[in-house]
Amino acid sequence: MFKEFEERRKLEKAVKEQDRLPPGQSLTLKFPVLHYGAVPVYENLSTWTLRFWGLVEEEKTFTWDEFTRLPTRTMTLDLHCVTRWSKFDTLWEGVHLQDLINQGIIQLKPDAKYCIQHCEFGFTVNLPIEAMLADNFLLAYRFAGELLDPEHGYPLRGLMGAVPGKKAETDRYLWKGGKWLRSLEFTAEDRAGFWEQAGYSMTANVWSEERYRRSFF
Numbered sequence: 001m002f003k004e005f006e007e008r009r010k011l012e013k014a015v016k017e018q019d020r021l022p023p024g025q026s027l028t029l030k031f032p033v034l035h036y037g038a039v040p041v042y043e044n045l046s047t048w049t050l051r052f053w054g055l056v057e058e059e060k061t062f063t064w065d066e067f068t069r070l071p072t073r074t075m076t077l078d079l080h081c082v083t084r085w086s087k088f089d090t091l092w093e094g095v096h097l098q099d100l101i102n103q104g105i106i107q108l109k110p111d112a113k114y115c116i117q118h119c120e121f122g123f124t125v126n127l128p129i130e131a132m133l134a135d136n137f138l139l140a141y142r143f144a145g146e147l148l149d150p151e152h153g154y155p156l157r158g159l160m161g162a163v164p165g166k167k168a169e170t171d172r173y174l175w176k177g178g179k180w181l182r183s184l185e186f187t188a189e190d191r192a193g194f195w196e197q198a199g200y201s202m203t204a205n206v207w208s209e210e211r212y213r214r215s216f217f
């Protein structure tokens, strides 16, 4: 117990010195679970699909087999939760939206500016498309080499983190990645998602500590 406490403090000091600890955050060695509502149960993935719709040249729907045959990226990211814990050097594998666009698999219409992640049970979260095209966002289906745990978003989640050591304008809090992701809707206007409607920030930049919508309360 004491050893773990010491270890945590030592690691926190190190990331702080590397300027990787955003204001108001502290380091955790655990992987806390946070979401509203129930964890969906999938008996199998034969009826699971992921749909790309809205302002796209052509709507696309992938089955699990099709989606997991797409090229993947492996990324190491620091995760920053708005509830003030940060988890460092986490390893993810999944599909990157920029790769789908580069390969012509998904073609966005010129007026597409925002993307809404739609998840099981109607959960939504909004981001500007450029934040999803950056190197700190992934459509992730493996964590540390394994398929996701149900409570962390199995089979697929949006994953928002920060590239270690690279402070970027696109670094947002972890809630900007929807667990149990089922579709991506591209829009011209920004539309508040589930937590954003509850008073959380539309922009959610971790370095300028955009936790809540200032004008909301």
Ligand SMILES: Nc1nc2c(c(=O)[nH]1)N[C@H]1C(S)=C(S)[C@@H](COP(=O)(O)O)O[C@H]1N2
Binding pocket: 031, 032, 033, 034, 035, 036, 037, 081, 082, 119, 120, 123, 151, 152, 153, 174, 175, 176, 177, 178, 179, 180, 195
């Ligand atoms: N579908 C869904 N995804 C969600 C949420 C949710 O309520 N539903 N909560 C978000 C919040 S608030 C956080 S902090 C992260 C937590 O991810 P984790 O449970 O893997 O730590 O998931 C995000 N994705």
Ligand SMILES: [Mo]
Binding pocket: 034, 081, 082, 083, 174, 175
């Ligand atoms: Mo959260």
